[in-house]
Every structure is written in C-alpha cells, then in structure tokens.
Amino acid sequence: MKREVPGSCPICGGEITVTEIKCKKCKSVVQGEFDLCKFCRLNDKQKYFVEVFIKNRGNIKEIEKELGISYPTVRNKLDEVISVLGHKVEKPAINKKSILEKLQNGEISKDEALKLLSGKL
Structure with a gap:
C-alpha cells in the first residue's frame, strides 16, 4: 500500500514538517526540518482534479465531461487549488x-x- 506524507496534520490540520528522509537504495538517513512542496499540500480530491486538468490540457469542456461537473464547479475547484498553492485568486x-x-x-x-x-x- 502506497502511503504519502499528509499535506496537513491529520489531528489538528496544522502545517506538516518532515524531519527524516531515508534512501531506499543505500539506506542513508538525513535528519532535519524539511518543508513539503506546494503540491504536497493539496488534498486527494485536489490532486485528482489537477491530474484531470493536466491530462485534458486545461480544456474545461473535457474536464466537465470527465468529472461530470459544470463549468462553474470546474472554475471553483481550480480557484481552490490556486489558493492552496499560495496564490491570490482574483474573481474576474x-x-x-x-x-x-x-x-x-x-x-x-x-x-x-x-x-x-x-x-x-
């Protein structure tokens, strides 16, 4: 079973810091404080949306069709991802x-x- 580092604390929702990294090949261990990448902060639903978005090259019509959601819902999901990645979402x-x-x-x-x-x- 594949386990990923959670993007936020499963107990309180706070920010996660990784403190140890281990190489699968040579078993070297590096300890310290490592921040997660921006994309690691996305929850599973947001990651799936980004995957569908990229697969469909940002074609909103195809994203609507694949996910079975409306244009405004696609826009709202995209705005949510933009916000989680740390960018300001300006409503046009x-x-x-x-x-x-x-x-x-x-x-x-x-x-x-x-x-x-x-x-x-």
Whole structure:
C-alpha cells in the first residue's frame, strides 16, 4: 500500500514538517526540518482534479465531461487549488457577453448563466 506524507496534520490540520528522509537504495538517513512542496499540500480530491486538468490540457469542456461537473464547479475547484498553492485568486469582472456566448454554445446551463450574471459564482 502506497502511503504519502499528509499535506496537513491529520489531528489538528496544522502545517506538516518532515524531519527524516531515508534512501531506499543505500539506506542513508538525513535528519532535519524539511518543508513539503506546494503540491504536497493539496488534498486527494485536489490532486485528482489537477491530474484531470493536466491530462485534458486545461480544456474545461473535457474536464466537465470527465468529472461530470459544470463549468462553474470546474472554475471553483481550480480557484481552490490556486489558493492552496499560495496564490491570490482574483474573481474576474463579470463578462456578460462571454457568459451569454457560453450559454448559446451549450457550455453552461441557463441556471449557471443566471448565477454567473448575478455574481454568485
């Protein structure tokens, strides 16, 4: 069974520090305080989303199809990952023309378009 270093403390949710690294080949051990990489901080669902995102080369339509989720949900998941990686997520200004084009092309539903236009997503 593959075990990964958790991205946060399973008890309190605090930041994790790795204190020992061991080589599988030569058995050398290095001790100290090592921070996790940014991507290690992602939870399993976020890692899966990133994998699907990369596999589909960021094509939102394909990501929607594979995950069975809507355009706004894909955007929300992407914003969540961006935030966990330590970057500021700025909500773009509402582009009514773009939203209406997505609705016309069948990329989003009427309900999703209404939520986007009202700024609730």
